[in-house]
Amino acid sequence: xxxxxxxxxxxxxxxxxxxxxxxxxxxxxxxxxxxxxxxxxxxxxxxxxxxxxxxxxxxxxxxxxxxxxxxxxxxxxxxxxxxxxxxxxxxxxxxxxxxxxxxxxxxxxxxxxxxxxxxxxxxxxxxxxxxxxxxxxxxxxxxxxxxxxxxxxxxxxxxxxxxxxxxxxxxxxxxxxxxxxxxxxxxxxxxxxxxxxxxxxxxxxxxxxxxxxxxxxxxxxxxxxxxxxxxxxxxxxxxxxxxxxxxxxxxxxxxxxxxxxxxxxxxxxxxxxxxxxxxxxxxxxxxxxxxxxxxxxxxx
Amino acid sequence: xxxxxxxxxxxxxxxxxxxxxxxxxxxxxxxxxxxxxxxxxxxxxxxxxxxxxxxxxxxxxxxxxxxxxxxxxxxxxxxxxxxxxxxxxxxxxxxxxxxxxxxxxxxxxxxxxxxxxxxxxxxxxxxxxxxxxxxxxxxxxxxxxxxxxxxxxxxxxxxxxxxxxxxxxxxxxxxxxxxxxxxxxxxxxxxxxxxxxxxxxxxxxxxxxxxxxxxxxxxxxxxxxxxxxxxxxxxxxxxxxxxxxxxxxxxxxxxxxxxxxxxxxxxxxxxxxxxxxxxxxxxxxxxxxxxxxxxxxxxxxxxxxxxxxxxxxxxxxxxxxxxxxxxxxxxxxxxxxxxxxxxxxxxxxxxxxxxxxxxxxxxxxxxxxxxxxxxxxxxxxxxxxxxxxx
Numbered sequence: 088x089x090x091x092x093x094x095x096x097x098x099x100x101x102x103x104x105x106x107x108x109x110x111x112x113x114x115x116x117x118x119x120x121x122x123x124x125x126x127x128x129x130x131x132x133x134x135x136x137x138x139x140x141x142x143x144x145x146x147x148x149x150x151x152x153x154x155x156x157x158x159x160x161x162x163x164x165x166x167x168x169x170x171x172x173x174x175x176x177x178x179x180x181x182x183x184x185x186x187x188x189x190x191x192x193x194x195x196x197x198x199x200x201x202x203x204x205x206x207x208x209x210x211x212x213x214x215x216x217x218x219x220x221x222x223x224x225x226x227x228x229x230x231x232x233x234x235x236x237x238x239x240x241x242x243x244x245x246x247x248x249x250x251x252x253x254x255x256x257x258x259x260x261x262x263x264x265x266x267x268x269x270x271x272x273x274x275x276x277x278x279x280x281x282x283x284x285x286x287x288x289x290x291x292x293x294x295x296x297x298x299x300x301x302x303x304x305x306x307x308x309x310x311x312x313x314x315x316x317x318x319x320x321x322x323x324x325x326x327x328x329x330x331x332x333x334x335x336x337x338x339x340x341x342x343x344x345x346x347x348x349x350x351x352x353x354x355x356x357x358x359x360x361x362x363x364x365x366x367x368x369x370x371x372x373x374x375x376x377x378x379x380x381x382x383x384x385x386x387x
Numbered sequence: 388x389x390x391x392x393x394x395x396x397x398x399x400x401x402x403x404x405x406x407x408x409x410x411x412x413x414x415x416x417x418x419x420x421x422x423x424x425x426x427x428x429x430x431x432x433x434x435x436x437x438x439x440x441x442x443x444x445x446x447x448x449x450x451x452x453x454x455x456x457x458x459x460x461x462x463x464x465x466x467x468x469x470x471x472x473x474x475x476x477x478x479x480x481x482x483x484x485x486x487x488x489x490x491x492x493x494x495x496x497x498x499x500x501x502x503x504x505x506x507x508x509x510x511x512x513x514x515x516x517x518x519x520x521x522x523x524x525x526x527x528x529x530x531x532x533x534x535x536x537x538x539x540x541x542x543x544x545x546x547x548x549x550x551x552x553x554x555x556x557x558x559x560x561x562x563x564x565x566x567x568x569x570x571x572x573x574x575x576x577x578x579x580x581x582x583x584x585x586x587x588x589x590x591x592x593x594x595x596x597x598x599x600x601x602x603x604x605x606x607x608x609x610x611x612x613x614x615x616x617x618x619x620x621x622x623x624x625x626x627x628x629x630x631x632x633x634x635x636x637x638x639x640x641x642x643x644x645x646x647x648x649x650x651x652x653x654x655x656x657x658x659x660x661x662x663x664x665x666x667x668x669x670x671x672x673x674x675x676x677x678x679x680x681x682x683x684x685x686x687x688x689x690x691x692x693x694x695x696x697x698x699x700x701x702x703x704x705x706x707x708x709x710x711x712x713x714x715x716x717x718x719x720x721x722x723x724x725x726x727x728x729x730x731x732x733x734x735x736x737x738x739x740x741x742x743x744x745x746x747x748x749x750x751x752x753x754x755x756x757x758x759x760x761x762x763x764x765x766x767x768x769x770x771x772x773x774x775x776x777x
Contacts, residue, residue, distance in 0.1 A: 147596060150598065155451060162455070163463040166467070169415055169441070172441065180590065
């Protein structure tokens with residue numbers, strides 16, 4: 088493997104073939120101008136990269152628990168401040184958190200909010216695969232409407248998840264942070280640009296990155312980039328930035344592809360294409376259109 | 388003032404802890420308010436505001452985040468402290484095990500308080516007893532002086548053993564009572580605790596380490612056994628550091644305080660502020676030729692079992708008085724003592740007593756009654772609850 092590419096996160100980890108996060112982790116960390124310390128919430132990334140006595144991390148790394156990755160980095164960042172004042176740690180260091188959507192939208196939300204509000208100098212990255220994939224595909228508050236998961240199974244009286252995804256970007260923006268962006272593993276150059284900006288930001292910066300899960304979205308491992316690309320091309324996952332509270336869309340087209348093109352690539356949405364669930368499919372399409380319109384309105 | 392560099396000062400237990408922390412001047416302190424601990428972090432915030440300390444104080448949004456930030460800070464290589472009580476300690480519970488499992492020398496001052504429900508802000512030991520299996524060293528304090536001392540001893544002990552330490556006082560009884568105590572100079576404290584120089588830490592970017600890996604069936608067990616070996620060794624390390632502190636301060640330090648135990652026939656064992664009243668009762672009863680004594684627990688985890696059992700050798704009967712319930716069985720110290728006696732092959736009459744939950748008052752007459760019951764062989768296998776309404 089390309090040594091430069093793997094300089095922070097080595098090969099040999101046990102993430103699934105076709106998983107999005109190894110590329111996300113590498114793309115982001117390699118944009119840091121300074122050494123990086125990583126705090127990681129419990130989840131797929133943590134279990135597949137730290138199986139004792141091995142570690143894929145070539146950069147200092149701490150995993151404490153599921154819900155406290157932001158609080159943990161708060162301590163690391165302030166320790167750095169204290170030890171730098173004493174001259175014990177001469178180097179500038181960047182601090183990064185990686186969490187899945189469960190560890191970010193749900194159980195880690197308070198810890199994230201606290202760290203954003205306190206203004207620690209760190210970059211928070213959520214790799215969003217829309218559910219608790221490490222524990223085998225349970226719904227999270229990032230799971231899309233209509234998705235079939237183990238805890239929102241499709242059945243006689245169920246069409247899958249009933250609720251819309253939580254709008255985390257708005258919650259993050261409500262903390263008055265200088266930089267937040269939504270990115271996608273299929274658009275690596277865009278992701279790198281955003282990572283660079285995030286590292287340049289003084290104080291907290293936030294990146295929400297689309298990360299397909301081959302196992303639980305149920306698609307062939309070769310397809311993760313194509314599927315991620317479709318998410319943006321259908322406006323299911325728009326690419327945008329919020330700089331000092333101002334929204335900017337980074338990718339748009341006159342004619343977005345029909346959402347069905349994205350949905351039909353995955354087993355979790357398979358039921359939406361039967362006659363019975365037509366209304367659910369219509370609702371999914373409406374949600375995507377409405378959310379896109381709301382986003383566009385925010386840019387004006 | 389008998390010795391050099393000593394100051395006498397009137398402080399509450401909370402202020403005494405804050406004073407000790409100021410003299411230690413940790414790199415990082417992560418804090419969240421809760422009664423009756425809050426006076427400590429308020430006092431420290433004032434020290435910081437007045438430029439008396441350079442500590443990075445992180446005002447987090449919960450106790451869970453307080454201890455989590457401490458884990459990050461300590462792993463990063465900074466001398467790290469926090470303080471809490473009651474629900475705060477209960478909320479920290481998950482991360483207590485992570486702090487000790489990662490062998491992080493965090494110092495926590497605990498102003499021990501009752502646990503909900505029903506909610507009660509007053510002192511007892513339910514919170515710290517609930518954390519006794521979390522892999523933390525636990526040291527009890529009788530009064531503000533001991534709180535001050537144990538804060539300083541605790542910091543050094545944590546860093547020597549690579550184990551986190553709770554320095555504990557009784558909420559309100561000690562934390563909010565003003566006492567006259569003797570403090571060291573900042574220079575003495577700084578010299579005593581020394582520099583914190585961890586071998587491996589996150590900010591050493593030239594030597595990257597992974598903290599908190601996944602350890603499965605083939606390695607987890609060894610981690611936990613090694614941690615327990617470290618806890619075992621901490622017993623000796625505590626004594627060594629306590630004796631160094633004794634030399635520095637002139638105040639006697641040991642695993643426990645043996646008050647008039649030499650020829651005692653009836654003994655009360657307890658931890659915390661009730662020791663003061665009990666000593667008065669012992670003195671009074673001794674005047675009437677009652678051979679009674681007190682064993683006050685200082686170091687509770689690791690439990691200095693052999694040493695404690697050794698001083699109880701010639702004792703006829705014992706009452707273990709505790710401010711905590713261990714639901715469904717006997718309270719914690721009683722269980723430890725019975726275990727020790729059994730191992731030593733000694734069969735003594737021993738009474739379990741629970742008292743003063745949620746700050747219920749206990750009086751000298753109550754303690755006298757405990758001794759009288761021991762003298763008159765009114766000893767049962769049932770737990771006795773002192774002062775409970777019929």
